[in-house]
Amino acid sequence: MTLFFPSLRERPGAARLATIATLLVLIALPYIIGPFGAAWVRALAFACLYILLALGLNIVVGFAGLLDLGYIAFYAVGAYTFALLASPHLSSNFEWIARAFPAGLHMPIWPVIPIGAGLAALFGIVLGTPVLKLRGDYLAIVTLGFGEIIRIFLNNLNAPLNFTNGPQGVTLIDPVTVGAFSFGKMHHVLGIAVPSVYLYYYLLVALAIVAIIIVARLQDSRIGRAWMAIREDDVAAKAMGINVRNIKLLAFALGATFGGVAGAMFSAFQGFVSPESFSLMESIIVLSMVVLGGIGHIPGVVFGAVLLSLFPEFLRHTVTPAQEYLFGHVIVDAEVLRMLLYGVAMVAIMLYRPKGLWPAPEHGLAKPVAAGAPGAGALKTTGS
Amino acid sequence: MDTFIQQVLNGLVLGSVYALIALGYTMVYGILNLINFAHGDVLMIGALTALSTVEVLQRLFPGAPGPLLMVAGMATAIPVCIVVSLLIERIAYRPLRNAPRLAPLITAIGVSIILQTVAMIVWGRNYRTFPGLLPSDPVPVFGATITITKIVVIALSAAIMVGLMILVNRSRLGRAMRATAENPRVAGLMGVNPNFVIAVTFAIGAALAAVAGVMIAATYSVAHFYMGFIPGLKAFTAAVLGGIGNIPGAMVGGLLLGLIESLGAGYIGQLTDGVFGSNYQDVFAFIVLCGVLILRPSGLLGERVADRA
Numbered sequence: 078m079t080l081f082f083p084s085l086r087e088r089p090g091a092a093r094l095a096t097i098a099t100l101l102v103l104i105a106l107p108y109i110i111g112p113f114g115a116a117w118v119r120a121l122a123f124a125c126l127y128i129l130l131a132l133g134l135n136i137v138v139g140f141a142g143l144l145d146l147g148y149i150a151f152y153a154v155g156a157y158t159f160a161l162l163a164s165p166h167l168s169s170n171f172e173w174i175a176r177a178f179p180a181g182l183h184m185p186i187w188p189v190i191p192i193g194a195g196l197a198a199l200f201g202i203v204l205g206t207p208v209l210k211l212r213g214d215y216l217a218i219v220t221l222g223f224g225e226i227i228r229i230f231l232n233n234l235n236a237p238l239n240f241t242n243g244p245q246g247v248t249l250i251d252p253v254t255v256g257a258f259s260f261g262k263m264h265h266v267l268g269i270a271v272p273s274v275y276l277y278y279y280l281l282v283a284l285a286i287v288a289i290i291i292v293a294r295l296q297d298s299r300i301g302r303a304w305m306a307i308r309e310d311d312v313a314a315k316a317m318g319i320n321v322r323n324i325k326l327l328a329f330a331l332g333a334t335f336g337g338v339a340g341a342m343f344s345a346f347q348g349f350v351s352p353e354s355f356s357l358m359e360s361i362i363v364l365s366m367v368v369l370g371g372i373g374h375i376p377g378v379v380f381g382a383v384l385l386s387l388f389p390e391f392l393r394h395t396v397t398p399a400q401e402y403l404f405g406h407v408i409v410d411a412e413v414l415r416m417l418l419y420g421v422a423m424v425a426i427m428l429y430r431p432k433g434l435w436p437a438p439e440h441g442l443a444k445p446v447a448a449g450a451p452g453a454g455a456l457k458t459t460g461s
Numbered sequence: 462m463d464t465f466i467q468q469v470l471n472g473l474v475l476g477s478v479y480a481l482i483a484l485g486y487t488m489v490y491g492i493l494n495l496i497n498f499a500h501g502d503v504l505m506i507g508a509l510t511a512l513s514t515v516e517v518l519q520r521l522f523p524g525a526p527g528p529l530l531m532v533a534g535m536a537t538a539i540p541v542c543i544v545v546s547l548l549i550e551r552i553a554y555r556p557l558r559n560a561p562r563l564a565p566l567i568t569a570i571g572v573s574i575i576l577q578t579v580a581m582i583v584w585g586r587n588y589r590t591f592p593g594l595l596p597s598d599p600v601p602v603f604g605a606t607i608t609i610t611k612i613v614v615i616a617l618s619a620a621i622m623v624g625l626m627i628l629v630n631r632s633r634l635g636r637a638m639r640a641t642a643e644n645p646r647v648a649g650l651m652g653v654n655p656n657f658v659i660a661v662t663f664a665i666g667a668a669l670a671a672v673a674g675v676m677i678a679a680t681y682s683v684a685h686f687y688m689g690f691i692p693g694l695k696a697f698t699a700a701v702l703g704g705i706g707n708i709p710g711a712m713v714g715g716l717l718l719g720l721i722e723s724l725g726a727g728y729i730g731q732l733t734d735g736v737f738g739s740n741y742q743d744v745f746a747f748i749v750l751c752g753v754l755i756l757r758p759s760g761l762l763g764e765r766v767a768d769r770a
Contacts, residue, residue, distance in 0.1 A: 144566050207755040214496045215754060217566055218697055222747040225694070233740050357690070361574060368567055409582055417578040423571030424553050427564045 081376040083438060103282050107275045117390070118274050122346065124386040125281035126339055131366040131382040132285075132292050132375070133335025138364065139373030140301060141328035142308030143209070144217040147224025148363055151197040151333040153231065153355035155340025158193035159186075160247040160350045161240070171238075183251055190341050197337025198330040205329040210322050224360055231352040246351025253280065253345045260345070277346050284342065285379075288335065293375055295331075304328050305373075358416065365419045368426055371433025380435050389415050467605035468727040469720065474611045474680065476719020477618035481673040482696030483703070483711035484625065485666030491642040491706035492662055495554065498569035500670060501693020502576035503546050507538040507671030508678040508688060509584050512591055514538070519592070527594035531679065534594075538671040545576070546667030547660055555656070580686040588685045591678040614676045621672065622712050625665070629708060638662060642706070691743060695722075698750040704760025713761060721745055 085092040110117045130152060137145045161167050162184045208219045235243030252273070253260040260276045295301045303324045306314040315321050344350050362385065370381020392411040400409065409417075426433060482504060489497045511534030518530055553568040595613060599606035629635035640648040641658045649655050677692060678684040695718060703714025726742035753760065 138563070142561075142563055144563055146570065207751055211754060211758050214494075214562070214566065215701070215758075217498075218496060218694070218701075219750060219754065222694055222698075222750060225691075226744055226747050229741065229743055361570060364567070364570070372563075413578050413581050416574055417582075420571045420574030420578060424568045424575070427560075427568045427571070428553075428556055431560065431564055 104279070107278055111275070115272070115274055118278055120387055120390045122274065122278040122281050124383045125278070125285040126343055126346070127363065127366060127382040127386040128285040128379050129281075129288050129335055129339040129342070130363045131370070131378045132288050133332045133339065134363050135332075135367050135373065135375070135378045136292065136295070136304075136328050136335070137332035138367055139378065140296065140304040140308065141325055142304075143325060143329065144214075145220045145329070145332065146217050146357075146360055146364070147220035147222070147227070148332070148336055149355045149357075149360040150220075150224045150227040151201060151336030152340040152343065152359070153227050153352075154197045154200055154333075155193040155337030156344040156350045156354070157231065157241065157247070157340075158196050158337070159189050159341035159344035160250050162189045162192065163251040163345070164247055164249050166242060166247045166249070186253055186255070186341075186345070190338060193341040194334045194337040197333040197340070201330040201333030202326060205326050209325045209329065221357070224355075224357055228352050228355055231355070241352075244352060246349060246353075248349050250344055250348045250350070252348065253277075253342075281342060281346075284338075289375060289379065296375065300324065300327065308373075361416075362419065365423055368423055369434060371435045371437060372431075374433065374435060374437035377433045377435035377437065381433065384434075385419070463604045464727060465724075466603050468723045470602065470605055470607050470611070471727075472720035472723035473716065474607075474614050474719070475723055476699075476716035477615050478673050478676050478680075478692065478715075479696045479699045479719050480712045480715025481618050481621065481669045481676075482692055483699040483715045484622070484708065485670050486697050487700040487703070487705055487708060487711040488638075488662050488666055490700070491708075492638070492645070492659055493554070493558070495565050496569065496697065497549075497554075497663075497666070498566070498693075499549055499553075499572040499576060500666065501689035501691075501696070502573050502580075503542050503549075503667050503689070504670040504674035504677070504692060505580060505684075505686060505689030506545055506576060506674070507542045507667075508591070508674035508684045509580060509589075509686070510541045511535060511538040511671075511675045512589060512678060512684045513584075515592060515594065527592075527596075530592075531594045531675070535672060535675050538675055539668045542667040542671035542674075543664045546663045546670075550660060550663045555659075577686050577689075584684075584686060586686065588683050591682050591684050593682060594679065610679050614680060617672065617676070621669065625669075625708070628665075634658075634661065695743075695746040698746045698753075701750060701760055702753050704762040707760065707762050710760055710762035717761075718746060718749060721749060 082095070085095060106121065107118045110121070130148070133151075134145060134148045137143050137148070163186075164183075204219065204223055205216075208216050231241045232244050234240040235245075241247065252262075258264075260273060260280060262273060264271045264276065303314065303319045306317065306319060307321055307324060311321050343354075366381040366385045367378050368381070369385060370379065371377020389411065392415055396409070396411045396414055430436075482500065485500050485503075486497060489495060489500075514537040515530045515534045518525060518533055549572050553572045554565055557565045557568060593610075595608075595610045597608055597610070599608055600612065629638060637648065637653045637658050638661070640651065640653055641655050645655045648658070673692070674689070677688065696715065699714040699718040700711045701714070702718055703710025703712070722742055722745045725745045729737050729741060
């Protein structure tokens with residue numbers, strides 16, 4: 078909690094109380110909003126998934142200052158890894174797999190998630206190695222291209238050997254199962270019914286909390302400080318003995334790992350993946366979460382992810398009826414309007430509030446030099 | 462052999478379009494060190510504006526000759542694109558000129574999204590047919606065939622590029638542009654107005670993108686809100702291939718990339734026994750981009766070493 082509200086740091090008792098209260102609210106939340114429709118609980122679960130994605134992208138964009146425009150590709154790698162290793166798709170298309178696993182390839186999550194995360198990280202390293210020693214702009218365009226390429230491959234790798242089933246996607250993916258406990262079924266705990274969606278919500282909340290803790294610890298670690306040093310000035314960072322390329326690569330690979338894990342969860346939660354879910358727009362959406370919330374500031378990023386993932390749900394319930402009421406028919410789709418607003422928000426935030434809606438407190442920075450004071454001009458040139 | 466010549470011709474058509482778009486990227490990059498992500502979408506706006514103009518004119522003057530309509534379409538697309546591009550520069554890039562590098566990249570992406578969604582609202586989500594305005598009879602060339610439209614594309618791009626070279630190398634404005642690219646502050650001290658030069662650069666880039674957009678729409682007979690993305694990405698690759706910031710480099714890079722793509726797509730099926738088909742055409746540009754960045758990051762004609770992050 079002190080991460081979100083630094084003022085609580087002086088009052089450990091209040092901090093503990095706030096943590097417990099927050100956890101209780103998070104546990105009770107599905108039962109509070111559940112009666113308004115399961116779609117809202119689903120939206121909340123997705124919000125947690127987006128928290129994972131946004132935190133991962135924040136490592137790359139926020140901490141290390143590298144613009145990654147194809148982040149969703151790593152999400153796709155994770156999702157397809159899970160989909161292929163935990164569904165009947167491969168065994169029904171390849172005879173030797175069917176012979177080895179007569180009941181279909183249903184690997185449990187414990188190996189699949191590390192494999193998915195590892196593969197995503199590997200892709201990140203392979204992609205990052207040639208580009209990261211160059212200037213940051215190239216990374217943006219290479220990742221942008223990579224995001225598209227992944228989609229082309231997913232769409233076309235159904236012939237001559239059917240790996241991805243093309244545009245139809247992979248279906249019948251196993252739900253998350255821990256031991257004998259399946260997240261895909263309704264359970265009863267102390268006489269209270271807990272539907273599958275609620276279970277996934279709890280799982281994803283737990284994952285999001287773990288991710289927040291990991292990222293917060295990373296940020297304060299030696300590596301985290303190295304990332305920020307590179308972001309501020311990579312030449313100076315190099316002069317301080319930081320291996321700039323490797324540290325950048327580490328940021329890129331770790332970001333990809335988060336994407337991979339989130340992708341695997343997405344795959345299990347949906348039970349279905351297709352290339353359509355991994356378009357450039359998704360990358361842009363995750364980027365807007367990071368930018369809007371506050372680049373490099375964990376609470377800001379979490380806030381941005383929750384805000385923007387619940388926003389379409391809100392738009393759907395307001396914009397469409399409002400237009401029908403005003404004009405008699407829908408002029409602008411909620412979906413289109415959402416993208417328009419995201420675009421406007423990205424430009425406006427960068428122009429007027431470059432640190433986001435929930436900016437990081439200015440600790441540890443040098444006091445701003447008064448305009449006109451000696452050195453003020455010199456400071457500006459180093460940033461460009 | 463016939464296939465080879467055919468693919469070379471197709472490659473030249475593709476390449477001259479890429480070259481026109483790449484010039485827009487490379488000129489802006491040369492002066493501002495900024496990747497103008499919205500450049501591809503300016504192209505799309507140009508194509509769709511031309512489409513609307515042609516449709517309106519066809520309704521008003523049903524018998525109007527095709528080539529005239531084509532010229533009218535371009536004549537409206539160019540000013541519209543210039544205005545859009547100048548607005549983008551003024552609103553999204555100029556205030557951030559001294560900001561950290563990440564900031565203008567993010568606003569560029571934001572602008573790109575805005576242009577796409579606005580186009581989606583104005584022109585709809587669906588693919589629109591671009592009418593065939595030039596005669597579509599195939600002309601035989603060395604055993605292969607080419608349409609009049611494609612000949613016009615190649616000839617017009619060549620003419621534009623020659624004109625641009627003269628403008629940049631011979632005129633007073635061109636000298637101001639080169640001076641600003643070298644060092645904006647010193648150019649300012651020498652009596653050049655950098656803001657004006659930068660605006661002119663964006664305007665020229667936008668005009669070239671408008672022409673390229675109309676050409677793409679005319680060649681493939683379609684236009685839609687997302688048509689700018691892939692050509693934009695490839696033209697950027699072309700600019701990097703030639704050496705970003707280098708004007709002749711963008712032209713060479715564009716033509717080369719067009720040839721690589723079209724020959725690659727033409728022969729990949731044979732080379733891999735049909736495992737990969739021509740639907741992987743878009744992958745070539747990406748492989749070229751990665752290859753150039755690994756082997757020769759400064760590009761074929763570039764001299765500046767790009768190592769500052």
